[in-house]
Amino acid sequence: MTEMFSQNNKRDFWEHPWGYMESFFIGTGLLLTGFLIEMFIPSSEEFLISYPYNVVFLGGYIILLFVAYIWFSNVQLIRWLTKVPASISSIVLVTFMVMIMGVVPQIPSSNETITFLGLNHITTHWAFLFMLFLFLTCLGLVTVKRILQFSWSNFGFIVSHLGLFIALVAGILGSGDLQRLSLNVYEGRPSFVAYNDDNHEVELPFAVYLNDFIIEEYNPKLALVDNISGDIAQNNGKNLYLVEKDETYYFQNYEVYLKDYLSDAGKHGEKYFFVNEVGSPPAALVSVRNVDTDSIIEGWISSGSFRSPFEALKISEDYSLVMTIPEPKKFSSNINILTKEGERINTILEVNESFEYKGWDMYQLSYDEKMGKWSDLSVVELVRDPWLPVIYSGIFMMIIGAINMFWLGNKINKED
């Protein structure tokens, strides 16, 4: 590949050893090649290879790195790859590609230039893959170099560089084996047909039965809305007050006192009463005093639900008080896992608390948001990631490396 760039006019340009000029020349050349390929053969698919090809690829790559270093380190290209200029140029060029990702939204775009250059799908862009490959090869070779010259003073270097190499390579190659399914489970019936990312049905080797879906909610919030625009007229809609019995809040020149609060209410005539029915929304009795005129308005407000309409209280020509829909505090599913062998395992899935069964990690994903706390649907995500231990060991090594780095600081300054 280096021959491609061999026509240069400066005599000392390609003199050995290659420095920053050469490194950026090669790096940018590779980057432009990536862009050219992208323009003519756009890569729409994700770069995925699955078992056993990824394992073969990984083994081959690692052997190649060792062979390259041990037997070919006198080749200029290999020597260059183990040196800092190559690494820094690859770091900078990967940074450049990621920076595009950080500015251009990674979603289908109507801008022709963006689509033509493929700037809205960087993670699958040829140029990004080339840069990443250069980056990993630099990282891999330098790690091989230090491993072969092992000494304890290299410990920090090896754990951070090897850890990063392992985590990245396993992350990239492992994504081909990663399975991510979503399973809808309804209260009272077993479900075993899940859907993958492409919406294809996948039959699970076990069934999931939802015993109960439970939501804990925060109290609703109180908001002042503009009668004409319907917008929230206070704090830009942030930091609203929670509705709580006996609290007093101030909005502009109104003093709002919460006389009563019912978490589950039904309307009867003009009033709300506590009821225990599916779809009964929260309601509150508020008393609003205009501080300037001392006039008082009293009435009920309710956030409404899929079954009953919301209720606002008009407090002046300009404003009304409303109650927001309660936000979930915590939601969880009490499920049974039913196996083909007739086993039954009971567990509770919760956001941030997954459950592992036979290599599947189960996550509480979502529910029927329109039904809110009366949802009898719970969406469970199932993830199978056989490379997880490998990636975690890389991450763990990097953590050790980071702690080591904090503790020992840098060498340059200690030497002098």
Add this chain to the structure above:
Amino acid sequence: MTWIDFPLYSGIIGIVWLLGLVFLFLSYKDVNKLKYALPILFLGWCVLIVFVGKLWMELDRPPMRTLGETRLWYATFLPFVGFVTFFRWRYKWFLAYSILLATVFLMINYLNPETYSKTLMPALQSPWFVPHVLVYLFSYAVLAASSIVAIKGIYDFYQESFSLETMKLADNLVYIGFAFLTLGLLFGAIWAKEAWGHYWTWDPKEIWAFLTWMGYLTYIHYRHFHSHKTKQSLTILALAFVVLLVCWFGVNYLPVAQTSVHNYTQQ
């Protein structure tokens, strides 16, 4: 509610820390003052720990649910990091910096009492939440300090008063800050994996945190292997700071912000 006692406790802590800081500044002139400064600052920290402990017992859950509680944790951890860094690196100014930052957090809590009962979405209610955010916050603070040192260095260059001490300070700060930034990224990845099954989703905030990481990574390697090219190193450090600022404040203004999960603006 123990929060009722907060003005009292934070008042005491504030006064004790102020006294400790005065001794710490005096110790620049007279080293003996240091033996007063450290115990006094430590005492203030103990008062804070007592408060957190009482709050924890009263609430019957770790007080990490609301934003006010989270800030309370920042205020608790920052002096700890300051002390550890001090005992390791002997940076007095850094101890002062962490104590001051902790005081700012206590002050924000004092001024915003209503935020205590604010809701926190379920996804954030994780044991990883605090370490992830805390470590990031700390690393940004240290890296920002390093880049400010770099800008001072560049200025000194033009004034022809540049000293190698500036470089040493910048290097040490970058190493400390970078170590924590790495931890922040990794904790984030582990948390995301445990909670949602993804390590990394290239969310805008993640992208910019990654870019910040790469910026300082460039500095570390360049600096390590070209220790005489100080001016170039300082320029890299100053540029890394621009990326850091975008990550910290700017992401929300970029066209990509619409796709971020790190936007916790409620409603």
